[in-house]
Amino acid sequence: MDQFLAQIFAVIHQIPQGKVATYGDIAKLAGYPGYARHVGKALSNLPKDSKLPWFRVINSQGKISLKGNDLERQKEKLMAEGIEVSAEGKISLRKYKWQP
Numbered sequence: 028m029d030q031f032l033a034q035i036f037a038v039i040h041q042i043p044q045g046k047v048a049t050y051g052d053i054a055k056l057a058g059y060p061g062y063a064r065h066v067g068k069a070l071s072n073l074p075k076d077s078k079l080p081w082f083r084v085i086n087s088q089g090k091i092s093l094k095g096n097d098l099e100r101q102k103e104k105l106m107a108e109g110i111e112v113s114a115e116g117k118i119s120l121r122k123y124k125w126q127p
Contacts, residue, residue: 042083046125091116
């Protein structure tokens, strides 16, 4: 695994239950500011049975970026951790954003 993936996966692994982080936050914390899109791309390639809490990563508007069934799957996982998610996939960053 290359250094970039190792770094971003290490950061995502640290997001506590009941909290979310943005793609940009992950990139910055991993030492790659400006690489938010690359974080999203890396997560889109995860195997289905990944133990990484990928679902805790959302976009900078506080929304789930996925569509359709994937949006519903991410929403269910977040709600199971007590995170309030609107019908369209919006999460309050003020309330749930992880502050490492």
